[in-house]
Amino acid sequence: MITLENDYLIVKIKEEGAELVSIVDKKTDYEFLWQADEKYWARHAPVLFPIVGKLKDDSYQFVDKEYHMKQHGFARDLPFHVQNITSNSASLYLKNTDETHEKYPFEFSLQINYILHYSSITVSYEILNPSTDKTLYYSIGGHPAFNVSQSTSGSKEEFDDVSFRFEPAGQYLQIPLSKGGLTLPNKAKYVEVNEVPIKHTTFKNDALIYQISQQTEIVLEDKSNDVAIRLKPNRMDFVGIWSPYPKRAPFVCIEPWSGIADPDNTTGHLAEKYAIHELRASQLMTHDYTMSFSKN
Template sequence: MITLSNEALTISINEVGAELTSVIDKQTGYEFLWQGDPKYWERQAPVLFPNIGVFKENSYQYEGNTYHLNRHGFARDMEFVAQNVTNNSASFYIKSNEDTLKVYPFEFSFQITYILFDNRITVTYEILNPSSKEKIYYNVGGHPAFNVSHTSNKSGKPEFDEVSFHFEPSGQYLNIPFFEGGLTDRNKAKYTLVENIPLLHRTFKKDALVYQISEHTEVILNDPKNEVQVRMKPNRMNFMGIWSPYPAKASFVCLEPWAGLSDDVTATGDITEKYGVFELSPNEIMTHDYTMTFNKGPVSK
């Protein structure tokens, strides 16, 4: 476990999955990050690579061969190598190996860097294609879960307590619904106004809320009961998911910056034709990042 700390936050990162496991406010001791519970969701902030969500029929094709990859890929379960660790930054990496090539036929080097500055954490994903002749195709994203206020409603059932989110700038964003089995359905996508949207557990009855975003979009999760606000600003990540489990009712909400999407119901199965897939030429490097800002105390909406 790697720990970074400054005057505002102390954070912990597990080498398994290079997964963020704790974000503590130094002044109050408040834990921003969900601590995991198999009853609801055992993970905390998994890294999604080389795919996001699922493939249609749980498989894809490349150059005439069929491959099978589980939901959200394999990086979240791999042991990363820690390097360049300081008091306020740390990098982790994995590389392709015999096991990854069986399910993902591309050579790669994948590095994740965490930088702690004041009350902000910047997470950078760097994908390198070491091949001198073959392109690679990938998606990458984050899945951090944040503790939020929970209470009992009038029926005595667990419910979020005045939790909401909004986008800045506010406006109309393309909302892409899920179909059965975790596939998306872009034919039913609609533009919806995203400003001060209250969250209830039934909000996630049909899985996550997914929006196509621009490079200027920032998502803000508000929890006035806990006097907590979490802001997330993605860069080179074109979709944002908001999720909590259903029908299980847990006291966390995920903000998920994605460079890519789950397969659409109309997907051909060819990974080179996958909607939202990133293509990386030989010997090229691509970076994607997002910054989280953590506020504990009275905050303005």
């Protein structure tokens, strides 16, 4: 387990999946990050790579061969190697193996950097294509889950005064999901995203997915706990907001994505996948997001 610490936060990261597992406010001892209760969802903040969301039939084609990969890819379940650790930063990396080639026929190097600065954490993903002659196709994203207050209303648990908003407020393209977890681009529409109250029924049709700009900042507020979490993505074109349904778990995920689940009408060819990234031979690409935490 890796621990980063400054005057504001204590952050813990595990080498399996290079996953954040704890973000504690030092002044109040408040835990911002969901603690992976298996009854609801046994993860904290998994890394989504080399796909985000689901593939149609959990499969894709590349150069006349079919490959199989489950939702959100394999990086979250593999051990990363530690490259560097300081008191306020950590770098871990994952490279292709014979095991990954069975699902994903590419050479790659994925480095994840965590940088702690005051009450903020920046998470950066560096994807390198080490091949000298082949293009690398990938998607990547984060999936951090944050504790929010929940109490019993009648016979059921419900969120207490939890909401999210986008800054700047305005019209954002919302992309619905099918019951099978595929996107429905033909049903996407622009909706106003200002101050949006969150209830468990908010997620009755799965995650809320929005296309965002480079200027978009997402703010999650839990007024009952006097908590605010601001998430600022960079080179991330989508954000998913999710909590289990019909289970009533006391957490909400804010998920910055560079990539998205297959559309229901996909061809299934990886090079034609919607919002897939093409990384030329020997090129490097970086995606990142910064989370800032406030607890009164």
